[in-house]
Amino acid sequence: MSELASESVGSGAGMSHALVEIDDLKVHFPIKSGVLLNRTIGYVYAVDGVSLKIRRGETYGLVGESGCGKSTLGRGLLRLIEPTSGGITFDGTDVRALEGEQMRRFRRRIQMVFQDPLASLDPRQSVESLLVEGLKAHGLDRDKAAARQRLRSTLDSVGLPASALNKYPHEFSGGQRQRIGIARALVLGPELIVADEPVSALDVSIQAQVVNLLGDLQESLGLTYLVIAHDLAVVRHISDTIGVMYLGSLVEEADADRLYERPLHPYTRALLSAVPIPDPWVEDSRERILLTGDLPSPADPPSGCRFRTRCPWSQNRCAEDRPELRVFDDSGQRVACHFAEEILSGELLTAG
Numbered sequence: 001m002s003e004l005a006s007e008s009v010g011s012g013a014g015m016s017h018a019l020v021e022i023d024d025l026k027v028h029f030p031i032k033s034g035v036l037l038n039r040t041i042g043y044v045y046a047v048d049g050v051s052l053k054i055r056r057g058e059t060y061g062l063v064g065e066s067g068c069g070k071s072t073l074g075r076g077l078l079r080l081i082e083p084t085s086g087g088i089t090f091d092g093t094d095v096r097a098l099e100g101e102q103m104r105r106f107r108r109r110i111q112m113v114f115q116d117p118l119a120s121l122d123p124r125q126s127v128e129s130l131l132v133e134g135l136k137a138h139g140l141d142r143d144k145a146a147a148r149q150r151l152r153s154t155l156d157s158v159g160l161p162a163s164a165l166n167k168y169p170h171e172f173s174g175g176q177r178q179r180i181g182i183a184r185a186l187v188l189g190p191e192l193i194v195a196d197e198p199v200s201a202l203d204v205s206i207q208a209q210v211v212n213l214l215g216d217l218q219e220s221l222g223l224t225y226l227v228i229a230h231d232l233a234v235v236r237h238i239s240d241t242i243g244v245m246y247l248g249s250l251v252e253e254a255d256a257d258r259l260y261e262r263p264l265h266p267y268t269r270a271l272l273s274a275v276p277i278p279d280p281w282v283e284d285s286r287e288r289i290l291l292t293g294d295l296p297s298p299a300d301p302p303s304g305c306r307f308r309t310r311c312p313w314s315q316n317r318c319a320e321d322r323p324e325l326r327v328f329d330d331s332g333q334r335v336a337c338h339f340a341e342e343i344l345s346g347e348l349l350t351a352g
Contacts, residue, residue, distance in 0.1 A: 018089075019192060019224050020054040020077070025086035027069070027076045031299060044299045046072040048248035049086075051325070054192070054241075059218065059225040061239030061256065063232055063271065067295055069248040070228045071115075074194045077226070078110060079103070091191070108138050111185035115197035117177035121169040127155075127180055128165040134188050154187045157220075158213060175206035179213070186217070192224045199234060211238050232271050236260060244268045247306040248298055250325055254333035264328060264335040264344060266311045305338070313339060313348050 027047040030040040047069045054060045062070050075081040077088060079095060088095040090110065098106050114120035121130060131151050135141040140150075152162040158179040169177055178198065185193050195214065199207040215238055217223055229235050235242055235256075242259045244252040244267060252265040263269045270289040291310045296302055302309050308318040317338055325336040342348035 017056055018053040019056040019091055020226070021087070021089040022050060022052050022073075022077065023087035023089075025050045025073065025076060025088065026084045027072050027081060028084045042299055045248050045301060046298055047076060047083075048301075050245070050248075050250050052243055052250060052253065054224060054226060056191075056224055057218075057222060058240040059214075059227055059238050061235030061242040062226060062228045062245060063230060063235055063242060064245035065295055066230060067298065068245045069298070070230075070245055071196050073245070074112070074196050074226060074228050078107075078112060078194060080112075104138070108134075108188045109190055110192040110194065111188060111190040113178075113181050113185050113193060113195040113198050116201050117174060117181045118169060120181055121177060121184075123169050126166060126168055130169075130180065131155075131165075131184055131187050134184065138188060140188075150187065154183045157186060157217065158183045173206075174202050175209060178202060178210055182210075182213070182217070186221070190223070192226065194226045194228070196228045197230070198227065200229065200231070207234065214238060232260075244271070247296060247301055249306060249336065250334075251307065251336045252334065253325070255331065258331055258333055262333075262344070264333065264340040265307075265337050266313055266343065267307050269343075305336075313343055315339065315348075 025047055026045075026049055029044040029046055031042040031044060032038050033041045050069075050073060052060070062073065064070055072081060076083045077095075079088075079098075083096065090106065093106070095106065128151060131154065132141055132147065135147050135150070141147045151165060155162060155164055160176065160179055160183065164172075164180070169180065172180065178201075182198075198214070199210050202210060211234065214225065214227075218225060225238070227235055227238060232242075239256045242254060242256050243250050244259075244265065246267050252259070252263070252268045259268065260272065263272055266289070270291050273289045289312060293310050296306065296309060302319075304320050304322050305311070305314075305318040306322075308314040311318065315338070321338065323336045323338050325334050327333070328335050328340060337343070339348050
């Protein structure tokens with residue numbers, strides 16, 4: 001087992017227990033008005049009461065349209081954005097209570113891979129400087145020879161040669177830059193990596209390579225992932241569990257295979273119907289669910305069910321009563337829809 005692997009697995013006994021627990025997490029951004037008084041006149045409800053668990057060693061895929069709060073949730077988990085309320089527990093530790101040195105040690109255990117590899121890498125720094133920053137922050141660079149060997153080992157784990165240390169971000173392709181971003185997250189030997197749209201800025205052929213790399217790293221290093229994406233086709237091949245977010249809330253959660261075989265929430269069904277199938281006969285004959293209208297503003301969400309303004313199965317109750325995320329059956333699949341049973345059985349017809 002490599003040095004990186006031994007550090008990542010470190011406290012990894014019991015691969016099935018929850019490494020991360022998020023309880024009723026809310027991130028609300030105030031809307032200010034006036035130059036002098038700077039009064040708060042409202043809030044953007046970016047994340048509004050999300051609860052989920054991520055088991056050690058699994059990949060949790062979080063999907064939804066742009067603006068639904070996925071990235072804000074990821075940054076709230078790392079406390080790059082301070083949550084408004086709710087609980088975050090990491091390996092039994094209350095993350096929101098951490099301060100000072102405790103917070104610094106926590107940062108080493110959870111790292112982030114960003115969407116745009118070029119924008120997230122300082123073009124004025126060499127790859128070596130980019131990777132060694134984290135080591136310096138945690139006092140791991142005092143033994144220069146060991147630190148440099150650690151950098152070379154990390155680059156090798158993401159498929160880049162040691163010669164890359166002396167180069168700059170502009171000298172690499174988009175896929176290679178994302179590998180550098182992954183290496184920067186790996187160099188501290190984290191247990192959890194939050195990957196925020198890690199392949200959306202890459203060509204399709206390169207996306208598969210990066211997704212496969214993440215899977216290989218998880219297997220060899222015992223990593224846990226929170227993968228944030230808007231493309232259900234991407235997360236299907238890497239996720240164990242998938243959560244679907246809409247307008248700041250989790251509307252469905254299930255085992256990856258079950259979610260694709262039996263989507264319950266109308267929003268999940270609409271997202272899946274938009275994923276192309278590489279079979280012309282199936283593609284031409286399958287039902288498509290077209291969403292009408294734009295995503296409502298998170299500063300002024302609809303009453304009741306937030307999806308009701310675009311839902312083809314919307315009923316009067318949907319405007320009055322916000323559905324709770326409930327366990328649907330013994331499989332553990334959760335859904336926030338009043339009429340999931342009726343939609344699944346075909347008893348409830350679409351408005352069209």
